Amino acid sequence: MKIIYRNNDRYAIKKLLLDIGEPELERECWRRKLHKPRRINLFFLETNEGITSLKYKYPQKGVETIIDVSQYDLPECGWIRYKIPY
Template identity: 50%
Template sequence: MRDVVFRNYDRYAIKHLLKEMGEHRLRTECENKHLGFPKRLALFYIEAVDSNTMLKYKYP
């Protein structure tokens, strides 16, 4: 059976999640994964599968 994936693109929810995380933590995670720092809020989304919820960013 396939897992159902829910994606939330609500900017209000994403903005508050990013504020809660903090810029320092986001920069540290990007550096650890050798990725550039995300610049656009519109490219973030929240993905939920079963009991896991993740903040993701679509890199161009």
């Protein structure tokens, strides 16, 4: 079993998106060949083994990692633990 933590707090994600900035977000989406996300409630943070990623659940493609946010100011509360089978 692999343990990951997810955070869906819209306020924390909105603050993080403001810290990242629109040009950086667009550049990362372009680099990964993804459309620019449009809905705040489909974003979530996921952390495992020291790497924290901002992810987005695309309606057609499923979940995609957008950017590594380990160097940004992250929320302390709101993390939910999940067990993922290998």
